[in-house]
Amino acid sequence: MKVINKKNEFVFFAFRNKKVIIGIVVILIFLLFALVGPNFTENDPFDFAYPSGPSKPSPDYWLGTTMFGQDVYSQFTNGLRATFLVGALGGGLATLIGIIIGFTGGYRGGIIDEILNILTNIVLVLPGFAVLLIIAAYLDVRSLISESIFIGLTAWPWAARAIRAQTFSLKSREFIDLAKLSGMKAWKIIIGEIAPNMLSYLVMTFILQFGGAILIAATLDFIGLGPTEGISLGLMMQGAVSWGALQLGVWWWFVPPGLAITAIVSALYLMNIGLDEIFNPKLREM
Amino acid sequence: MSLSVENLTVYYQTLQGPVRALENACFSLADGEIMGLAGESGCGKTTLGLSLIYLSERMRYIQGKVVLSGTDIPIWDHTKMDTYRYKYISIIPQYAMSAMNPTRKIGKMVHDLISARCIDFEKIKPEFLRRLGLVKLSEDILSMYPIELSGGMKQRMVMVISSLLNPELLIADEITSALDVSTQKAVAEMLVEFRNRKFLNSMIVITHDISVLYQIADSILVMYAGQLSEKGPKEEIIENPLHPYTKLLISSLPKIGMKINEKRLSGIPGKPPLLLNPPEGCRFRDRCPVGFEKCKEVPPFIRIKDNHYVACWKVSKKDV
Amino acid sequence: MKKYFTRKIFVYAITFFVAVTIDWLIPRFMPGDPISNMLSRAALNADGYEMMYGYFSKLFGLDLPVWRQYLNFWANLFKGDLGISLYLFPQPVMKVIWRSVPYDLFLLIPSILLSWIAGNRFGAFAARSKWLDNTVSPIGYILSATPYLWLGIILAWFFGIVLDIFPIAGAYSYSLAPDLSWIFVFSLVEHWFLPFASLFIVNFGGWAIGMRNMIIYELEADYSHYLEVLGMPRSLIRRYAFKNAVLPQITGLALQLGVIVAGALSTEVVFSYPGIGSLLLNAIQNQDYFLIQGCFLFIIIGVLIANFAIDVIYVIVDPRTRKGMTGETE
Numbered sequence: 008m009k010v011i012n013k014k015n016e017f018v019f020f021a022f023r024n025k026k027v028i029i030g031i032v033v034i035l036i037f038l039l040f041a042l043v044g045p046n047f048t049e050n051d052p053f054d055f056a057y058p059s060g061p062s063k064p065s066p067d068y069w070l071g072t073t074m075f076g077q078d079v080y081s082q083f084t085n086g087l088r089a090t091f092l093v094g095a096l097g098g099g100l101a102t103l104i105g106i107i108i109g110f111t112g113g114y115r116g117g118i119i120d121e122i123l124n125i126l127t128n129i130v131l132v133l134p135g136f137a138v139l140l141i142i143a144a145y146l147d148v149r150s151l152i153s154e155s156i157f158i159g160l161t162a163w164p165w166a167a168r169a170i171r172a173q174t175f176s177l178k179s180r181e182f183i184d185l186a187k188l189s190g191m192k193a194w195k196i197i198i199g200e201i202a203p204n205m206l207s208y209l210v211m212t213f214i215l216q217f218g219g220a221i222l223i224a225a226t227l228d229f230i231g232l233g234p235t236e237g238i239s240l241g242l243m244m245q246g247a248v249s250w251g252a253l254q255l256g257v258w259w260w261f262v263p264p265g266l267a268i269t270a271i272v273s274a275l276y277l278m279n280i281g282l283d284e285i286f287n288p289k290l291r292e293m
Numbered sequence: 294m295s296l297s298v299e300n301l302t303v304y305y306q307t308l309q310g311p312v313r314a315l316e317n318a319c320f321s322l323a324d325g326e327i328m329g330l331a332g333e334s335g336c337g338k339t340t341l342g343l344s345l346i347y348l349s350e351r352m353r354y355i356q357g358k359v360v361l362s363g364t365d366i367p368i369w370d371h372t373k374m375d376t377y378r379y380k381y382i383s384i385i386p387q388y389a390m391s392a393m394n395p396t397r398k399i400g401k402m403v404h405d406l407i408s409a410r411c412i413d414f415e416k417i418k419p420e421f422l423r424r425l426g427l428v429k430l431s432e433d434i435l436s437m438y439p440i441e442l443s444g445g446m447k448q449r450m451v452m453v454i455s456s457l458l459n460p461e462l463l464i465a466d467e468i469t470s471a472l473d474v475s476t477q478k479a480v481a482e483m484l485v486e487f488r489n490r491k492f493l494n495s496m497i498v499i500t501h502d503i504s505v506l507y508q509i510a511d512s513i514l515v516m517y518a519g520q521l522s523e524k525g526p527k528e529e530i531i532e533n534p535l536h537p538y539t540k541l542l543i544s545s546l547p548k549i550g551m552k553i554n555e556k557r558l559s560g561i562p563g564k565p566p567l568l569l570n571p572p573e574g575c576r577f578r579d580r581c582p583v584g585f586e587k588c589k590e591v592p593p594f595i596r597i598k599d600n601h602y603v604a605c606w607k608v609s610k611k612d613v
Numbered sequence: 614m615k616k617y618f619t620r621k622i623f624v625y626a627i628t629f630f631v632a633v634t635i636d637w638l639i640p641r642f643m644p645g646d647p648i649s650n651m652l653s654r655a656a657l658n659a660d661g662y663e664m665m666y667g668y669f670s671k672l673f674g675l676d677l678p679v680w681r682q683y684l685n686f687w688a689n690l691f692k693g694d695l696g697i698s699l700y701l702f703p704q705p706v707m708k709v710i711w712r713s714v715p716y717d718l719f720l721l722i723p724s725i726l727l728s729w730i731a732g733n734r735f736g737a738f739a740a741r742s743k744w745l746d747n748t749v750s751p752i753g754y755i756l757s758a759t760p761y762l763w764l765g766i767i768l769a770w771f772f773g774i775v776l777d778i779f780p781i782a783g784a785y786s787y788s789l790a791p792d793l794s795w796i797f798v799f800s801l802v803e804h805w806f807l808p809f810a811s812l813f814i815v816n817f818g819g820w821a822i823g824m825r826n827m828i829i830y831e832l833e834a835d836y837s838h839y840l841e842v843l844g845m846p847r848s849l850i851r852r853y854a855f856k857n858a859v860l861p862q863i864t865g866l867a868l869q870l871g872v873i874v875a876g877a878l879s880t881e882v883v884f885s886y887p888g889i890g891s892l893l894l895n896a897i898q899n900q901d902y903f904l905i906q907g908c909f910l911f912i913i914i915g916v917l918i919a920n921f922a923i924d925v926i927y928v929i930v931d932p933r934t935r936k937g938m939t940g941e942t943e
């Protein structure tokens with residue numbers, strides 16, 4: 008058997024790794040739902056489609072209707088869109104800030120690292136959720152975008168910590184010393200030598216932030232501090248609980264949204280484990 | 294005879310197939326013999342040493358017989374081996390620097406180790422303290438944590454711990470590699486002292502640094518690419534090697550006083566073969582200056598002289 | 614060790630300062646005017662309105678220059694005076710919050726401690742065999758991926774409505790008044806159980822997974838290999854691995870406090886449980902400046918104290934911190 012080179016090695020293991028496959032498939036299914044799902048119904052999420060109020064899932068209304076006769080399926084698929092958006096934007100922003108702060112601190116070291124580290128620790132200790140609460144409460148109009156931005160601005164310490172640790176360990180490896188000795192410019196070292204080795208780590212960090220952002224957004228939405236317009240999975244659950252869906256047994260209104268979030272975040276965690284196995288040869292199953 | 298190894302063959306399991314790391318090792322050790330095990334990285338010396346005490350999950354036992362002081366050692370049986378480990382066969386591992394639990398005081402840790410083998414620690418303690426003194430470690434060490442010790446101190450501590458139960462066979466795996474030269478000397482001499490005082494019977498010292506072996510070994514076993522090349526008394530190996538590989542190895546060593554314009558350092562051109570699909574026969578033949586047709590057959594490890602064995606078609610009793 | 618604590622206290626001090634400043638600052642950006650909000654509830658004519666407005670402005674110190682208000686805020690903080698609640702006028706904020714604190718502690722402390730202990734034990738246990746690991750790990754991951762609020766909803770619906778075993782609102786039955794009778798205690802526990810369970814279950818999953826990963830890491834460390842190679846019994850190796858794996862779990866607890874606070878908040882909303890979370894929400898909905906500030910402050914102080922307590926525990930438990938290393942995973 009030929010000796011496989013590094014890139015192909017990753018692809019080879021990626022396709023064999025069950026966890027990554029399952030994770031990706033689950034996410035793709037939900038993503039598909041989010042993208043084309045809404046097109047399968049003429050009802051908008053807030054249309055009072057069914058005059059008599061709540062009804063069980065039926066061929067007409069695949070996920071039933073809410074207390075007010077709104078199409079749950081429509082709410083669900085549109086809500087999925089919002090969820091993915093928040094995850095991508097909020098998670099992406101948090102990862103980006105984390106990269107900048109974590110990497111700069113880790114690579115430069117010294118006083119810069121001290122300052123950035125203290126900054127990270129402060130934002131870390133501060134219960135981000137409480138801060139988000141206060142900020143969200145004082146905004147009259149809240150959009151999905153602003154929610155994502157604020158989540159990104161409070162969730163980055165986790166990413167920064169992880170990336171800083173990884174940068175430290177890479178920085179002291181011999182191949183970096185070699186590059187420096189051969190007179191390579193700093194930015195070239197960063198892009199050429201360090202970044203490829205960190206790429207796997209960055210992807211995994213992003214996946215975790217993505218999941219985290221979804222959870223935070225759902226909680227914010229649920230307690231009433233979500234976007235003032237539009238629908239999201241958290242808002243669905245808020246609506247359900249506020250309007251007595253529990254007491255009246257309108258389970259199709261609150262079970263699907265939470266189930267979807269659980270499924271998506273679980274799939275993300277699964278993918279992460281799988282990716283760890285791929286990038287960390289020691290963990291690969293024999 | 295202390296140790297006798299016959300046809301020991303151990304492979305590593307990988308997704309791409311078995312790596313033939315150790316092939317038909319046959320040798321023996323006399324009582325009290327210190328044998329150096331030398332060779333390039335990846336030649337199989339750690340595999341050999343490790344397989345005598347602990348076959349890890351990735352290692353696959355193919356065949357071989359190991360007899361220690363007349364007892365058959367079931368190295369393929371993981372559970373049965375527990376009775377022999379530490380008491381009869383012990384090892385100072387390559388990672389001795391990090392071999393101790395970082396969050397446990399050293400004294401407590403040793404107590405745990407001894408008690409776990411159903412021995413009363415108090416009975417052994419006086420001897421333990423004596424040995425600590427022998428390696429120039431103070432008793433205070435017992436109430437310290439590993440992090441408070443220097444590299445050399447940790448090495449010596451692990452030496453004492455590993456040999457505490459007076460094993461028949463002690464395997465010392467690269468114990469001087471991470472140390473500075475003066476500590477190397479001290480540690481090497483302590484090993485010999487342990488043998489002289491009968492804290493252990495025979496010893497296998499694994500290293501890629503032949504100069505250490507020159508100081509302390511009685512005999513040297515040279516390996517190449519999973520096969521045994523030559524074993525003999527240390528003076529003969531160093532001064533009059535018979536196997537082509539050993540010759541090249543010895544001649545590539547710098548000698549004190551030698552200057553580069555007098556004699557350039559020579560290496561051995563080429564690289565060792567990958568052991569996933571090693572070449573048939575003698576695995577050195579591609580780099581060997583005297584290789585010929587017959588080398589496609591594996592040369593047997595035969596006795597050329599007293600206690601001197603060579604695996605080479607070109608070397609026979611007639612040459613001696 | 615001194616270095617360890619000085620750094621921590623330094624960070625906490627700055628955090629406290631930043632938090633208090635945010636706390637004081639953000640409400641100032643609030644659209645609308647708290648006093649006019651409050652007054653709009655009372656039917657007043659124009660003159661009366663103006664007089665009341667002036668009265669309240671003075672009372673709340675809103676007529677002072679901004680920097681003065683800021684300094685007064687700090688001064689009052691140290692006196693323990695958090696102002697007067699607007700929507701629960703004229704009750705002082707401190708009193709209102711103080712009433713909710715016991716419910717939070719009653720909910721949070723058992724769920725945090727029990728889930729941590731049980732989760733760690735279970736995670737270590739799962740690492741024992743491959744079979745166990747393969748069945749337990751997925752469950753752990755799914756649990757930790759579940760939003761607290763949704764688990765709360767499902768538990769409330771299933772056990773509260775469908776099976777009708779537990780009540781799903783309030784801290785105790787509305788028909789009872791707090792006293793030390795068994796009936797009251799029973800009602801208290803009855804109402805406490807489901808919110809406790811939803812916090813416990815999600816956290817448990819997280820700790821179990823974390824511990825399992827840490828144990829595997831420790832079992833592959835050099836010192837574990839050394840024990841194996843010397844033929845030590847499995848129980849000793851596992852014991853050492855567990856003790857070492859617990860250490861990062863302690864730091865992990867401190868790091869998770871923010872997440873746990875968020876979870877507790879949404880759980881309180883689901884179950885109408887009268888903790889600080891519910892209080893904060895009501896305050897926000899009613900634009901009660903001072904109550905919001907007070908709640909936020911309480912949460913911050915609570916988290917900082919908990920962090921500090923955990924830091925102290927860590928130093929006691931990890932000998933390396935006492936010898937100069939920071940020990941914890943940075």
